[in-house]
Amino acid sequence: MxxxxxxxxxxxxxxxxxxxxxxxxxxxxxxxxxxxxxxxxxxxxxxxxxxxxxxxxxxxxxxxxxxxxxxxxxxxxxxxxxxxxxxGGVTQIFRTSTGAETVYTWSPSAGTHTLNGRGAIYAHWRNTGFTSVYGYPVSDEVHVGNGVYEVKFSLGKSIAWSSSSGVLVK
Known part of the structure; x- marks a missing residue:
């Protein structure tokens, strides 16, 4: 109606x-x-x-x-x-006219979160099978200090990145 x-x-x-x-x-x-x-x-x-x-x-x-x-x-x-x-969809990628990419992820339990679509964290998550190893993102990709960016995942792990250390799984 x-x-x-x-x-x-x-x-x-x-x-x-x-x-x-x-x-x-x-x-x-x-x-x-x-x-x-x-x-x-x-x-x-x-x-x-x-x-x-x-x-x-x-x-x-x-x-x-x-x-x-x-x-x-x-x-x-x-x-x-x-x-x-x-x-269901795991990710949706949005591109701007400048070439920047934002990846939106959604799951029933974690909701919607964003990652840098051209970043090392998203590349690592994608290359290791998306949700099969880490689950869904439960946080946005955020700057946590000292040049380190991090995303937390539903299976209890985090993926971090910095220009000095590269990708680090916690």
Missing amino acids: VQIFERGTLYWSATTGAYPVNFSGGIGARYAAGGYERTYGFPVFAETAITGGAMQKFRTISGGYTAFYWTPAHHRTHTVWENGAIG
Whole structure:
């Protein structure tokens, strides 16, 4: 069910409840352009601020999930199908016109976190099998001091990097 109000639109279903979709933003625009609830289903929660942008998740009639991620740095909305034939998305890479890359990761238990897509920490995580060795990131890639950057992972390990020491697994 859809209810249009003067300052917004609410979607309701028995499985997801009632949540708004902001059609004046990038996520709502992508939702509309792709076919609304017929394609993506109903919102699971309202558009939510995340590090570097916003996201909103939708549940399809078949029970799958679609997540939309929007970032002002890229002025684009990205779609992640979470229940496809090959499973849920582990990462989504965003590139700027300057060539910088930010990798967004998401998991149900850890939420959304960011890594430098051209950095040594992400390269090490990718080259060792993403989640198979370290699990999902549970922190963003952050500067922890003295030129050291670090990401903590769900299987209890951390990957750190500095220009003087290279990659270090803790």
